[in-house]
Amino acid sequence: MLRTTARLAASMALTLSMTAGLAAVTAPTASAASEPRACTLRFSDHAGKIIADAFNFRRGPGTSYSSRGYLYKSDKIRLKCARGHWYYGTLTARSKSGLAKNTSGWLHDKFLAQLA
Template sequence: MSIRKRALSAGLTVTILLGGAVALAPAANAVGGHSKCTQDSNFNGKVAVVNVNLRKGPGTSYGSYGQLTKGGKVFVDCFRQTDVTKVPWLYIKVNSGAHKGLRGWVRNDLIYWPLAQ
């Protein structure tokens, strides 16, 4: 077999193998059910301070769905932390209060966790 045919065959094999690996990789939104999450979590918590914004995304540049009151119960699905020097953002489901059932983002330092169920 010529060198050109061997190179073509090797390249095709690598392409097929990598394509298979990509096809078997989990979707980005498989982590915690949200595409912006970088790590799974499954724990209960409470809002630690007065009037915490429940955000539409993991950052203060995202709009707010409204404010959560201190002591409100939440369930943390997952979190996002792209840099260890930055505060993580939690993707939560609100379990009590005016926004019960709504999902959104809250900074990690604004939630007490983990709490027993």
């Protein structure tokens, strides 16, 4: 009986969201599945413009997380999501400091050009 009630409630919620013109999502996209759970804001994968030299590319969204290495203005990154002032991204080429292409990590927004 409990399963039937839960299924009925889920079905009604799905019908209501579709009726209201909202997109119903049943599973995360491939890119969303690869993002860390710490993300609170997800957005389309887009290029980030780094505006500082020699700052930490961290393992998590905060200074308490260890650094993977340093990033520089010339480094190329694709941003995936954010948590507060911290952005999660992936390097699209080897970094100036030697981090491998496809290395992912977190950087503070003060090291990024303002996002539009």
